[in-house]
Amino acid sequence: MYFFEMETNTKTNLLTLDRQGLEDYLESLGEKRFHGRQIHAWIHRRHVTEFEQMTDLSKSLRATLQEHADIPVPRVVEVASGDGPEGATKYLFELADGNRVETVLIPSDDRMTLCVSSQVGCAFGCKFCATAMLGLSRNMTADEILGTYLAVAGGIEGRISNVVFMGMGEPLANTGEVLKTWNMLTDPDGIGLSKRKVTISTVGIPSRIRELADIPNPPKLVFSIGSPYDEVRRRLLPVAGRFSLEENRQALKQYADNTRHRITIALLIAEGMNDSPADARALHKWIGDLPTKINLLRYNEATGDFKRPSEDAVEAVAAELVRLGRTVVLRTSRGRDVAAACGQLAARQLKGTEQ
Ligand code: SF4
Known part of the structure; x- marks a missing residue:
């Protein structure tokens, strides 16, 4: 059970409360506990965040809630949609303190993924990474992350089937709030996503990976490797100066052994950086007996100093990994047309503000 109450202004933020927390809260208002369950179902199952629309509550209860409580979903500042029925849609949200974050909805044949x-x-x-240019302002709270989910889920046809923590920020640098959100997303009384459908993407903090390894049926994991060589990795990912590939591998091994989950290794390929068959062989050697699948992504030239690799080079890396017996998924750059690399929309907005 999670119960973490927080005040927004003078009103109680209902997104910080689980079902039992809402029952307790309604009781504290002198109301029947079952109204807490009704409100929980409206928010978490039907994605309704306006008291006015909770039509099975009496008018007087709705008025009481308006006065004392709040469901603070963040304001949508911009929506950018990609082409075609399977185009990604990127949302730029403004949080209560004016900070802005991004969320991307990525439909495909068999799933609807929210990043x-x-x-x-x-x-x-x-x-x-475009987000890197912004620096860190602060961690998001679980209710803010949940708010971005609800804002998108409440405005679309169909249901979100998968959630990936792959937007702005390093999720394992904010593990407490990310895991609270994971609890809410997978609460069978609420949103009810399968635990297998929530994924955390990390550039590698071994101690936090080990923490995940100790959780029963934890979120799935994507490890963004950058390069199978420590030296090259340190140039791409400053965090690699603190944690070696070997330290990360040992933590990932513990995660895989404890959870029986297959780990996704994400390799963002850039020209001349990690786009040769020799790089593929080094990656194969580093993975060793870790149960993995490998996602290959092409570098998006809109960010950083590197170049998009040639198709021939990417295919050669993929072919070499397949020849070595690896499972490889060659990812298309979904949403490239809506600036879908994390942080690009916010960075563009920030530039606009500065100008
Ligand atoms: S890739 Fe992830 S960890 Fe690295 S700067 Fe971007 S948001 Fe942060």
């Missing part, structure tokens, strides 16, 4: 942010900006400074 959420976990921090306002990021301190990790990865060279290929």
Whole structure:
């Protein structure tokens, strides 16, 4: 059970309360506990965040809630949609303190994936990432992350089937709030996503990976490797100066052994950086007996100092990994047309503000 109450202004933020917390809260208002369950269902199952629309509550209860409580979903500042029925849609949200974060909805044949942010900006400074340019303002709270989910889920046809913590920020630098959000997303009484459908993407903080390894049925994990060589990795990902590939591998091994989950290794390929068959062989060697699948992504030239690799080079890397017996998924750059690399929309907005 999670119960974490917080006040927004003088009103109680209902997004900080789980079902039992809402029952307790309604009781504290002198109301029947079952109204807490009704409100929980409206918010978490039907994605309704306006008291006025909670039609099975009496008018007087709705008025009481308006006076004392709040469901503070963040304001949508901009929506950018990609082409075609499977185009990604990117949302720029403004949080209560004016900070802005991004969320991307990525439909495909068999799933509807929401990519959420976990921090306002990021301190990790990865060279290929637009969010790195923003620096870190602060961590997001669980109710803010949940608010971005609800704002999108309440405005679309169909249901979000998967959530990935792959937007702005390093989720494992904000593990407490990310795991609270994970609890809410997978609460069978609420949103009810399968635990297998929530994924955390990390550039690698071994101690936090080990923490995940100790959780029963934890979120799935994507490890963004950058390069299978420590030296090259340190140039791409400053965090690699603190944690070696070997330290990360040992933590990932513990995660895989404890959870029986297959780990996704994400390799963002840039020209001349990690786009040769020799790089593929080094990656294969580093993975060793870790149960993995490999996602290959092409570098998006809109960010950083590197170049998009040639198709021939990417295919050669993929072919070499397949030849070595690896499972490889060659990702298309979904949403390139809506500036879908994390942080790009916020960075563009920030530039606009500065100008
Ligand atoms: S890739 Fe992730 S960890 Fe690295 S700077 Fe961007 S948001 Fe931060």
